[in-house]
Amino acid sequence: MDGIHDLGGKQGFGAVDPEDPLQGFSQRWHGSVFTMINSLAAAGVMHNSDHFRHAVERIDPISYLDDGYYGRWLGAAENLLVEGGILEQQEITDRAVAYGAKGDERVAARPQQGADSDLSSRDADRILRTSATPLTAERNPVAAAKYSIGDVLLTRMSSVPGHTRLPAYARGRLGTVVAVHGAWVFPDTNAHGKGEQPQHLYTLCFDAQELWGEGAENLEVFLDLFEPYLHRVEEA
Amino acid sequence: MSQTTAAIRAQALESLLTERGLLDADLIDDVIVRYNERVGPMNGAKLVAHAWSDVAFKKRLLTDATAVVNEFxxxxxxxxxxxxxxxxxxxxxxVVCTLCSCYPWAVLGLPPKWYKDPAYRSRVVREPRSVLAEFGTFISTEKKIRVWDSSAEIRYMVLPEMPAAWQGRDVDSLAASVSRDSMIGVTVLDAN
Incomplete structure (x- = not known):
């Protein structure tokens, strides 16, 4: 989706504040949200990391920019809990008001009706399957890799409605394959309950002029891209 | 939402999940202690120090870092x-992740705040020299900058250059001098 999360190349955010001497959680609620997300994964409410990432991408865009990292996770947790039928958004708000919140502030979560329709999140079989899933996202390939190191490829031009890992700034651009990584779980289907459908993964190198035009810096940008995002120039 | 409001909403969610048996609240403090005390960039620094001290190790680290990490x-x-x-x-x-905030936790711990913020994520793939300058790092236009945008499950870490003055120091002393930011690539190491 063309969401606010797809930040690469956007302008106007101003200077980076490099100060962050802390190594761990600076506030208790950050650790709380972190633990909640891990617990929701263990309970099968969050089906996999792609399902979670897409829940983050779907929060309110203003909250995405304003609430900070753990605020985004909080919004995603609410999305998943409401979509999974475990909590109502109003009862979260009511509880927050009981703890001293005003109750009329912007809320990050934007749960979607039917987002979980093809998934039964509390299903025991699913939880068993989740715990049996390998820790890594690498899988045995079902077909040979189409491309190899040195191939110059064009990335997909169009946007897709759901979760994807081709950033908008690299759409419709020419890049060179510099590494071939075998087959990996395909986030575009895995995020939506459509299975892992493993795809070959490649690292592509993009010259800055190709991405940003004339006058770009002396720069190369590397992206890890799945085979369905790529095709040969002559196939365009 | 202000950070205070977010903290309250997190507390609300925490209590609702605890009531439903979906969260063990005692775990939260364990997790915080674990990450604050035991996880951090020291793991990455150890790899860097070994690589500087041992050419064969460095070669393996640059060709198959996953296997090396699994040995530690x-x-x-x-x-x-x-x-x-x-x-x-x-x-x-x-290193950056423009789509979310992917970061090599196993070797660098939790990511710094700026790494997850829009300014860094939006700008470093387009104008890395200005972003690095904000960290006090000045890279000449002659030098090639390579930005690694972690768009899939592969995680990246930078092996910084060792200052010449550190030659001859032992692995532990070297590891203690390697900063988190140098392994993300926003700073370079300085003997001073």
Whole structure:
């Protein structure tokens, strides 16, 4: 989706504040949200990391920019809990008001009706399957890799409605394959309950002029891209 | 939402999940202690120090960092595949995740706040020299900058250049001098 999360190349955010001497959680609620997300994964409410990432991408865009990292996770947790039928958004708000919140502030979560329709999140079989899933996202390939190191490829031009890992700034651009990584779980289907459908993964190198035009810096940008995002120039 | 409001909403969710048996609240403090005290960039620094001290180790780290990491018992979380990229006199490497905030937790711990913020994520793939300058790092236009945008499950870490004055120091002393930011690639190490 063309969401606010797809930040690469956007302008106007101003200077980076490099100060962050802390190594761990600076506030208790950050650790709380972190633990909640891990617990929701263990309970099968969050089906996999792609399902979670897409829940983050779907929060309110203003909250995405304003609430900070753990605020985004909080919004995603609410999305998943409401979509999974475990909590109502109003009862979260009511509880927050009981703890001293005003109750009329912007809320990050934007749960979607039917987002979980093809998934039964509390299903025991699913939880068993989740715990049996390998820790890594690498899988045995079902077909040979189409491309190899040195191939110059064009990335997909169009946007897709759901979760994807081709950033908008690299759409419709020419890049060179510099590494071939075998087959990996395909986030575009895995995020939506459509299975892992493993795809070959490649690292592509993009010259800055190709991405940003004339006058770009002396720069190369590397992206890890799945085979369905790529095709040969002559196939365009 | 203000950070205070977010903290309250997190508390609300925490209590609702605890009531439903979906969260063990005692775990939260354990997790906080674990990450604050035991997980951090020291794991990555150890790899860097070994690479500087042992040419064969460095070669393995640059060709198959995942296998090397698996030999160490790091507890920072899982890394599916780690790729280590080397800074040289001609090339400077920087790591980012423009789509979310992917970061090599197993070797660097939790990411710093700026790494997850829109300014860094939006700008470093387009104008890395200005972003690095905000960290006090000045990379000449002659030098190639390579930005690694972690768009899949592979995680990247930078092997910084060792200051010449550190030659001859032992691995532990070297590891203690390697900063987190140098392994993300926003700073270079300085003997001073």
């Amino acid at each position: 018992e790091f507890s920072g979380g899982q890394v599916d595949k780690l790729v280590v990229v080397e800074n040289t006199p001609d090339t400077h490497n920087v």
